[in-house]
Amino acid sequence: MDIATLIGIIGAFVIVITAVFIGGSFAQFIxxxxxxxxxxxxxxxxxxxxxxxxxxxxxxxxxxxxxxxxxxxxxxLIAEIAHLGEIVRKTGPLGLENVDVSDPVLAKGVQYIADxxxxxxxxxxxxxxxxxxxxxxxxxxxxxxxxxxxxxxxxxxxxxxxxxxxxxxxxxxxxxxxxxxxxxxxxxxxxxxxxxxxxxxxxxxxxxxxxxxxxxxxxxxxxxxxxxxxxxxxxxxxxxxxxxxxxxxxxxxxx
The missing domain is CATH 1.20.1270 (Substrate Binding Domain Of Dnak; Chain:A; Domain 2)
Structure with missing residues (x-):
């Protein structure tokens, strides 16, 4: 999860609301x-x-x-693809069937090769x-x-x-x-x-x-x-x- 997005959005509203409370009533701004x-x-x-x-x-x-x-x-990705290439060179395309791949798009491409x-x-x-x-x-x-x-x-x-x-x-x-x-x-x-x-x-x-x-x-x-x-x-x-x-x-x- 990208915490920076939540911190940014929540932080901006907190700053505005805090300024509102310091200067007067929050109800005035509703x-x-x-x-x-x-x-x-x-x-x-x-x-x-x-x-x-x-x-x-x-x-x-x-x-x-x-x-x-x-x-x-x-x-x-380059490092992982090179590693997969080494597996294919050593064991052939069928060697990719039981390999864990981090990226789902790359995993689909690897499955195509294995098939x-x-x-x-x-x-x-x-x-x-x-x-x-x-x-x-x-x-x-x-x-x-x-x-x-x-x-x-x-x-x-x-x-x-x-x-x-x-x-x-x-x-x-x-x-x-x-x-x-x-x-x-x-x-x-x-x-x-x-x-x-x-x-x-x-x-x-x-x-x-x-x-x-x-x-x-x-x-x-x-x-x-x-x-x-x-x-x-x-x-x-x-x-x-x-x-x-x-x-x-x-x-x-x-x-």
């Missing part, structure tokens, strides 16, 4: 019309842009990415799964980006509504306070939702997209090398290109 405008408006606008199934999938993907632990690094599938089938199947996974991440990013854009926009809409109500009731001092509360709190709610929840999740999904694209492409190339019974040294030499330039020498020294 306003039902403002909540309805921001939460309801942002949700409705997102429903207009996307299908309900896409939104449901995006929330599942977003929660999984936000709370997921650290993924396997390319260096670990004796042709290279073209293995590459096509794994590339299709990679592309579908990246498509889900991309769609999730679009949904959270829409929510991140809509929340501040409806906060501004709520501000305008509150100002109109306030100006329309200038002769009634009792009505000015609630109208002003709507005007200011909708902006607050929209800014909090966008900058603490939705937009950070967009960045998380972007990072996950880049990491998955790199790792799964590396795995596909590695599985193809294993299927061709290439030597572990050659596999490492070919896959090290996936590492940043400054990490390649370190990896080679460690190897």
């Amino acid at each position: 306003d039902l019309p403002a909540v309805l405008i921001v939460f309801g408006g942002a949700s409705a606008a997102t429903l207009v842009r996307f299908q309900l199934s896409d939104i449901t999938t995006a929330f599942k993907t977003g929660s999984r990415v936000a709370l997921a632990g650290k993924s396997t690094t390319p260096r670990d 004796g599938y042709e290279q073209a089938f293995i590459r096509e199947s794994m590339e299709r799964e990679r592309d579908l996974q990246l498509s889900r991440l991309s769609e999730g990013r679009r949904v959270f980006k829409a929510l991140g854009d809509s929340a501040p926009a409806f906060g501004m809409i709520g501000t305008l509504i509150g100002l109109v109500q306030m100006l329309a009731n200038m002769d009634d001092p009792a009505a000015i306070g609630p109208s002003m509360a709507v005007a200011l709190l909708t902006t607050l709610y929209g800014a909090l939702l966008a900058n603490v929840v939705f937009l950070p999740l967009v960045d998380k999904l972007d990072a996950k997209f880049d990491a998955d694209e790199l790792n799964q492409t590396l795995i596909i190339d590695g599985v193809m090398q294993i299927r061709e019974s290439k030597s572990p040294a050659l596999i490492k030499e070919m896959l090290v290109a996936y590492l940043p330039e400054n990490h390649r020498s370190e990896f080679e020294d460690a190897a």
Whole structure:
């Protein structure tokens, strides 16, 4: 589990709530019309842009990415793929049947090799799964980006509504306070939702997209090398290109 995400979200709200309590009453910052405008408006606008199934999938993907632990690094994958290549060179493809593999995508590729599938089938199947996974991440990013854009926009809409109500009731001092509360709190709610929840999740999904694209492409190339019974040294030499330039020498020294 990625504790940093929970700490960041909870910490941001705790800081805001603490500042509220220091400066006055928490009840002053709770306003039902403002909540309805921001939460309801942002949700409705997102429903207009996307299908309900896409939104449901995006929330599942977003929660999984936000709370997921650290993924396997390319260096670990290269070392593991080279080890699998050594097993194939010594015992043949059937030697992979009882091997524990850390990454589920790599495990599926290893199973394809052990089952004796042709290279073209293995590459096509794994590339299709990679592309579908990246498509889900991309769609999730679009949904959270829409929510991140809509929340501040409806906060501004709520501000305008509150100002109109306030100006329309200038002769009634009792009505000015609630109208002003709507005007200011909708902006607050929209800014909090966008900058603490939705937009950070967009960045998380972007990072996950880049990491998955790199790792799964590396795995596909590695599985193809294993299927061709290439030597572990050659596999490492070919896959090290996936590492940043400054990490390649370190990896080679460690190897």
